[in-house]
Amino acid sequence: MPFDAMAEMSDEALLVLFANGDGAAARALNLRLTPRVMGHAYRLLGNHAEAEDVTQEAMLRLWKIAPEWRQDEAKVTTWLYRVVANLCIDLRRRARGVALESIPEPEDGRATAAEILQDAARAEALQEALDQLPDRQRQAVVLRHIEGLANPEIAEIMEITTEAVESLTARGKRALTAALSGRQEELGYGDER
């Protein structure tokens, strides 16, 4: 199947195509999913190199499970978020307290240098605060407020009830607010309230 024709196809359909030997489907899935997986892994780990390792491992597991995938079973992204979270939790349990690595370069050319720095500083501050949260709170907050998923999907990913998701995100946000409150002036946060 031509690569262009795959833009409209669902992740699940592309995965079945890959299982049937279509190399273009793997390319399309790689381009579509790897950035999301990488972004999520970084937010859970706060470490670029480890996030890359987790991303490669999660995608490898996706390629391997492809022949057994059933289109009506689950969303590929739901499955991936769960795999990424499990890999990240395992990694963090093995090696606690890894220092933050450099954050990626900002992309928006229209913003001024000061705005870019301030925005990057906020992202970095949030990441530092996220790193201090318990694993499950961090995962719930990231899925809800950065990835923008709905509570029922988060509940499916985390294999808990929606009420438990709400509880985790509420506690996580309270902890983030407390952690970031001391940095309002430094990050220009007070200007935008």
Added chain:
Amino acid sequence: MAMSDRDDMSGLEVFFDAARAHAAEPSVALMARIEADAQAVAAQTPAPPRPRRASLSTQLYRLLGGWPAVTGLATAAMAGVWLGISLPEGMLDGANESAYLIDVAPELAFDLAGGNF
């Protein structure tokens, strides 16, 4: 986002916006490694078998209607063979051997044979 979420966000949204704008991106090398992994896995996984075309005898078997029809045909064929090789008693007995010719349409036979002489 639900109102309750917005109410207790307490200014966190500006940080979440910043985090979304500064998402970590995969390097070109990582994308290439993942692509290579996909090719390696595809090479190890045998392609699903193509459905084989049924043989001519199988197609005929299906065309006839499967085993019930084929069983009926076989029974009928065996009965025919049996009737052919065994002379039914009472049908032709030597003492009462007789034959009748009944012409049910003599005029038709005349027309066919006759024509205009």
